[in-house]
Amino acid sequence: METTTTYVLLGTDGRLTDDPAARDVTPELCRDLYRDMVLARRVDSEAYHLQRQGELGLWLQSLGQEAAQVGSIRAIRDSDPVFPSYRDHAAALCRGIGPEALLAQWRGVRQSGWDPAEHRFGVYTLVLGAQLLHAVGYAMGVQRDGSDDVVLAYFGDGSSSEGEANEAFNWAATVHAPVVFFCQNNQWAISTPTGRQFGAPLHRRAAGFGLATELVDGNDVLGVHAATRRAVEAVRRGGGPALIEATTYRMAGHSTSDDPTRYRTAAELDHWRARDPVDRLRALLDDRGWADGAFLADLDAEADALGAETRRACRALPDPDPTAMFDHVLPGGSPTVDRQRDAYAAYLASFEDAVEEAR
Amino acid sequence: MTTTLSRAITTALHHALESDPSVLVMGQDVGALGGVFRVTDGLQKDFGPERVVDTPIAEAGIVGTAIGLAQRGYRPVCEIQFDGFVYPAFNQITSQLAKIHARTAGRITLPVVIRIPVSGGIGAVEHHSESNEAYFAHTAGLRVVTAATPQDAHWLLRQAIESEDPVVFFEPKCRYWSKGEVADEPDLPLDAARVVRPGTDLTLLTWGSMVETCLAAAAAAEEEGHDLEVVDLRSLSPMDVDALTAAVDRTGRAVVVHEAPTFGGLGGEVAATLAERCFDRLEAPVRRVGGFDVPYPAARLEAHYRPDLDRVLDAVDRTLAY
Numbered sequence: 001m002e003t004t005t006t007y008v009l010l011g012t013d014g015r016l017t018d019d020p021a022a023r024d025v026t027p028e029l030c031r032d033l034y035r036d037m038v039l040a041r042r043v044d045s046e047a048y049h050l051q052r053q054g055e056l057g058l059w060l061q062s063l064g065q066e067a068a069q070v071g072s073i074r075a076i077r078d079s080d081p082v083f084p085s086y087r088d089h090a091a092a093l094c095r096g097i098g099p100e101a102l103l104a105q106w107r108g109v110r111q112s113g114w115d116p117a118e119h120r121f122g123v124y125t126l127v128l129g130a131q132l133l134h135a136v137g138y139a140m141g142v143q144r145d146g147s148d149d150v151v152l153a154y155f156g157d158g159s160s161s162e163g164e165a166n167e168a169f170n171w172a173a174t175v176h177a178p179v180v181f182f183c184q185n186n187q188w189a190i191s192t193p194t195g196r197q198f199g200a201p202l203h204r205r206a207a208g209f210g211l212a213t214e215l216v217d218g219n220d221v222l223g224v225h226a227a228t229r230r231a232v233e234a235v236r237r238g239g240g241p242a243l244i245e246a247t248t249y250r251m252a253g254h255s256t257s258d259d260p261t262r263y264r265t266a267a268e269l270d271h272w273r274a275r276d277p278v279d280r281l282r283a284l285l286d287d288r289g290w291a292d293g294a295f296l297a298d299l300d301a302e303a304d305a306l307g308a309e310t311r312r313a314c315r316a317l318p319d320p321d322p323t324a325m326f327d328h329v330l331p332g333g334s335p336t337v338d339r340q341r342d343a344y345a346a347y348l349a350s351f352e353d354a355v356e357e358a359r
Numbered sequence: 360m361t362t363t364l365s366r367a368i369t370t371a372l373h374h375a376l377e378s379d380p381s382v383l384v385m386g387q388d389v390g391a392l393g394g395v396f397r398v399t400d401g402l403q404k405d406f407g408p409e410r411v412v413d414t415p416i417a418e419a420g421i422v423g424t425a426i427g428l429a430q431r432g433y434r435p436v437c438e439i440q441f442d443g444f445v446y447p448a449f450n451q452i453t454s455q456l457a458k459i460h461a462r463t464a465g466r467i468t469l470p471v472v473i474r475i476p477v478s479g480g481i482g483a484v485e486h487h488s489e490s491n492e493a494y495f496a497h498t499a500g501l502r503v504v505t506a507a508t509p510q511d512a513h514w515l516l517r518q519a520i521e522s523e524d525p526v527v528f529f530e531p532k533c534r535y536w537s538k539g540e541v542a543d544e545p546d547l548p549l550d551a552a553r554v555v556r557p558g559t560d561l562t563l564l565t566w567g568s569m570v571e572t573c574l575a576a577a578a579a580a581e582e583e584g585h586d587l588e589v590v591d592l593r594s595l596s597p598m599d600v601d602a603l604t605a606a607v608d609r610t611g612r613a614v615v616v617h618e619a620p621t622f623g624g625l626g627g628e629v630a631a632t633l634a635e636r637c638f639d640r641l642e643a644p645v646r647r648v649g650g651f652d653v654p655y656p657a658a659r660l661e662a663h664y665r666p667d668l669d670r671v672l673d674a675v676d677r678t679l680a681y
């Protein structure tokens with residue numbers, strides 16, 4: 001089978017390759033990306049522990065995928081709309097979505113956490129692949145509005161098997177939609193390895209649909225950043241849709257309910273631990289002397305504060321009012337739902353009356 | 360043998376795979392992982408990856424290929440990972456699986472079983488707690504079955520796999536860990552309802568996740584001097600209407616309890632059937648207790664959404680007082 005070379009800018013040895021994009025790598029860029037990744041990892045790890053303590057119902061870790069997410073979202077404009085999947089916490093944090101908003105859904109107090117318009121970042125989509133069609137439709141609107149927004153849509157290797165994902169690729173190519181599909185190929189879809197998910201690498205399949213494609217080392221934040229920037233700029237110039245496949249690894253279980261020891265080996269984990277995206281950028285920072293003690297100490301303190309804020313915000317999230325479930329069923333309201341809300345409120349009140357009477 | 364509902368399904372699948380080489384188990388993560396609920400645990404080890412198949416993440420593909428396999432003489436038992444993820448397969452189920460037998464004037468039979476963990480009560484995130492049986496029961500050409508006990512889970516599944524008909528098999532996930540006896544023989548056919556508790560004053564008609572709730576309600580009502588009957592419908596399509604009518608002939612009052620939203624839910628079908636068939640015997644209108652007509656709420660509200668003992672008793676009291 002024909003092989004595609006993986007685009008790498010920052011090698012596993014922590015050194016920049018001789019790719020021309022290395023010229024654009026500045027100390028500030030590296031420090032910024034490093035900060036984003038470190039902070040995201042802290043929130044992720046706090047959330048994991050909060051789940052273990054029973055404060056969250058479920059958590060899906062982004063551990064190991066920080067470079068793919070941070071590198072890509074930092075390569076687009078802050079105004080570019082994003083359609084995420086559900087593990088994209090590092091990207092969400094980059095869009096100013098705070099811990100409270102990020103955790104609400106997983107604590108089970110709301111169905112979603114944030115206002116998509118405010119953050120230009122859609123709510124998480126748990127039904128695999130559905131968001132890719134939404135991204136294409138949104139991009140069609142962008143076309144009609146004559147805007148130069150580019151839509152970024154995240155998804156996983158497993159999701160790429162859904163019919164809807166393939167409809168989205170084809171559709172985008174057909175209408176030349178200004179969208180970049182960004183696949184975090186983290187090697188696993190719960191227990192299913194990519195080898196049982198697709199017969200040809202995703203970026204090759206995407207090329208068949210007529211998308212511009214690139215395969216990038218997803219644990220190389222600088223490479224992801226450069227590749228995404230190139231792809232987005234081409235799309236913005238009217239070049240038509242693109243797909244980036246970022247090779248990365250889901251370092252944690254699929255979710256806090258998963259037991260990955262049932263299907264993957266410790267050796268595999270070790271292999272990827274040695275390719276950790278945060279360590280890799282840190283090696284460059286250290287090697288070049290781009291991160292001094294003050295920067296690192298500040299970042300530590302910032303991460304600690306964010307960790308504390310994550311714990312506080314999570315525990316402070318109140319249980320919703322029981323009748324909240326009747327809100328927002330239809331924008332115009334519904335007499336059926338209104339009747340049920342009233343009846344249920346009266347029913348709940350009848351218990352309180354009974355308690356009163358018993359006093 | 361005493362076992363959990365989940366284990367009763369595992370042993371039914373094991374038996375089917377062992378006794379009939381044409382049986383296949385297919386779905387997402389059903390192999391090494393044993394499924395997210397461990398229902399298929401150990402099956403791939405015993406029967407190999409050709410018979411216990413980890414599929415790509417493509418629900419339309421799971422059911423669509425099952426239809427093709429069935430045409431080739433296999434008996435696929437598909438697993439959909441959660442209730443809310445069956446919709447990508449809706450076309451394959453409702454327009455294909457359900458209709459091919461009739462469209463081919465009976466020339467093609469499709470003995471496909473689709474297992475779906477269903478309903479809430481486990482504190483899950485969205486799309487993991489839906490009770491969507493009505494969509495399928497509304498479609499002619501499918502059997503729709505659900506089990507509330509290990510005995511029924513085991514034997515209904517074995518009967519479903521042996522049946523020549525396409526069967527949508529709902530497994531109430533909040534009951535997976537509940538224990539009970541599984542006998543060596545089935546004690547009822549695939550489409551029969553079961554009287555799980557005899558009673559004389561009123562019949563609770565229910566299924567799946569709500570059977571346990573209704574039994575608890577009946578026990579509570581007994582303390583207040585009311586003798587409630589509980590009937591588990593088990594087969595939602597076809598429905599055992601004779602058993603429903605017989606129940607109302609005995610008690611004269613009925614309350615239908617299901618977790619699915621009330622509007623357009625199968626409770627309406629039950630109530631209408633009873634109104635048509637035993638209007639004269641009914642002492643009170645048939646009441647429905649169900650989920651509210653809202654999207655299944657965030658986990659911290661699900662206890663309010665799902666009918667519980669108090670809501671069932673509230674409807675019972677009103678029906679008895681009518």
Ligand SMILES: Cc1ncc(C[n+]2csc(CCOP(=O)(O)OP(=O)(O)O)c2C)c(N)n1
Pocket residue numbers: 087126127128155156157158159160186188189190250254387416418440444447
């Ligand atoms: C339509 C649909 N089918 C099944 C599932 C259950 N499910 C949740 S996550 C998952 C694996 C997804 O893998 P991938 O797309 O690679 O993303 P990752 O979780 O690895 O980030 C599955 C099968 C779902 N959420 N939606």
